[in-house]
Amino acid sequence: MNTAVAVEAPVVTIAPGRVRGVWRGTPGTPDASAAFLGIPFAQPPVGALRFAAPVAPEPWAGIHEAVEYGATPQRGDTGITLIPEPSVAGESTLNVNVFTPAPGAVDAALPVLVYIHGGGYTSGSPASPWYDGRSFNRDGVVTVSVSYRLGFDGFGHIPGAPSNRGVRDWLAALEWVRENIAAFGGDPDRVTIAGQSAGGGAVLTLLGMPAAQHLFRAVWSLSGALADISPERARTFSARIAHLAGVEATRDGFASVPEDRLRELQEKAASAGGNPLAGIRSFLEEGLPWGPTIDGDLIARPTLDSLRAGVGADKHLVLGATDDEFTMITDGAKGKLRFVPISLALRPMGMDRETRKAYLEANGEQRAKGTAAMLGRFMTDRMFRSAVVRIADIRAARGGDPETWAYRFSWSSPKMGWAAHCLDVPFWFDCLDADGVTTITGDAPPPALAAAVHGSAVAFVRDGDPGWASWSGAPGTARVFGGDAALPEVSADAYRSVLALV
Template identity: 60%
Template structure:
């Protein structure tokens, strides 16, 4: 059967809210003639507009007839935010709370992967061709990608509004999976949640949330960026945004501002400069899941240390140089900045510099741009891997590092591991991130490990225990090393 013929072969499923129509497509690199059915843009909630804009999500009312689920639905992301390295298109429209389901079969009870996209909690889109679950389908895994409200609409403090609206969107989407995935051939008792960057932070947040434990059974966090915004900081940001917009910090006040105006105010309030970058390292993101005393009664690390989610397998890690790209534009200026001053500005105190520089001698030898990028990466991402692993103690935890250097950038930058995870190196916009001819054999191994976690609860290398243990290094060749995050330990006293 030709691809064109496959694209016109429709398939229908009855969900709790109504019937949906998807279509069959081919997989790639498959074993035999495995197909993948895509159901795109199925609403799990009513459109968050009008009176519902700053409220908790409301489950979608049933519809009559058959809903075409043949193209991506509207996204919370508007326009081009100019920050995403992954092709994540914006789709205009109001009904932004949707799921995309990819399945190889409606029969049986296959394990399920639910993907939460990244984007700093203010950008990103589930409509990326990289997030297509066809090759997870090829390997016997039903795949779902979900949307959620972003930025201030999703996470901003507003007097009289429910907190953490974006988190509530995740929860309702996962409830939808529990109620409906069996109709798509998935097993609701075998759900693994995964995400990258803010999406990686999202799944860690959910792992530490008592109220979410019944919704999933395993976690895979790529470059997890935990927010855990303190309640006073969240409120201060909301009040400041209201003042800037000339309104009261209430639901009615913010509702009087159009979406474009709120986005404009949000962008201005979160613009990064040299001083604000250091502030973000020390204080974290201003918008994201907040410790509200309700959904999140305590910070995620405290919850994990108390044993929340301890029975669930967790894989987590980062790329080696997540944010080195952010420093490349400053390479010329950094040549004239003394190393001591640079480290001081990046918050590395004198008391630990010798240990840190010694542990990262290979990066120091590459110059101050690479050193600055590594410090940013370590403080924002890599120390968090050790902190989470330590908090979980003997809970089943596996750590990795993605170290393969991009053929374009020459180092393992933010987002580089995502197409390897999805086994989509043949996808669009790959060369600007990975360079020409990225190694398919590495994608084969990394993707297989992800499938192994979803199917068997074990990715296939020795577990990590507390502060130290075996770390899988994704590179060519793939290898396992002892204490693979030792080079960041000097920074852990600063916090993640």
């Protein structure tokens, strides 16, 4: 005889109407988590709204079923990616996913984590199994993942259209959280924003944006990739796409180009081609082709300048990177680079002789692994790790509280051979059993490392302190996750090897 008791699906009431989610686990048990998926925070950005600022959804009658991920701005089959981030077809692409241990508990006032996915501002999806908030829920944290418009639709310069539409999507999602998260047991005054890669750059951009300051109290940036695209560069890419499409560089002109075609053209417009080393230098010097743009409106100046001016100085910050974000890329050229001296390979990279010499002297261990390994480390340092030092130093120079903490993720995957880009994400979410994790970690990712990384994230979201000495109190200090067992977990000069580039 079946004596199982049916569990009623959770229903909560938010500003536009009621939403129904789904329980994972038995309500009232420690591991129970309710998921509410694909809740629109804005109307579908199609038709007249395609290049518009996000518009709040219309109220709905009845109950909105929030049991499947909503449509995503990312389209089609992206092939094999480091993080499984599926595309979902449909027009209503501006959604949030909420994971909570306490749906409907409006007085629970649990801390809230809002996560922004990466993907170079042109790809990525909040529908990844890695971004499921069940482990944060287990530890008393309500978790939200958000979508936003990508590539040219989200960030391209379009005369007659609002700038930085993807950034405006982040703001709209955070406003939605502020208005509605109490219905899911969250406290709108205890919001931490976090993201990885482009998502890590997104939260740093928000940290330096005056218009966003009321929407969160703390930031965790994993491998943050800032864009800070100049107005001139944005206009150049816009004109290039218009030329390739054979249309006027106007809102109506771009609107006449089918969505799929525009995505093809944005890739073509940004493609450099030519010599690989020259391409690397161009990427490192000019940065990403799409992303937050200095528009004189939302983003008045580069993020580092905003932080230097004190924007976001009242927010706690944790930031860090993996040791070898990009070395897996240069690994593919190991054979070709085998007989190229590293000093010669670095010569086109825009460093003077003295800087190059100091940098190579500080990286003797990596240099011994060969030119490909050293070139990958250089790309990592220029794009990610030197930014950690610059931002931490800017914040520390202001002194006082709130504080800034830094970390390194140094565990090398036996599958990839490096502490590579994205490798830290399943440890941070404590989701080592999720689909696709062992593809990059190998068959036995260490649970103790996940407990340490995730535990620090929970402590920071909950208490505003990840649990190690801050850079603010002792500049240069950083937590080292998964490094050499002979080295201390907290190092006083963890980023010494990048200082020549700062």
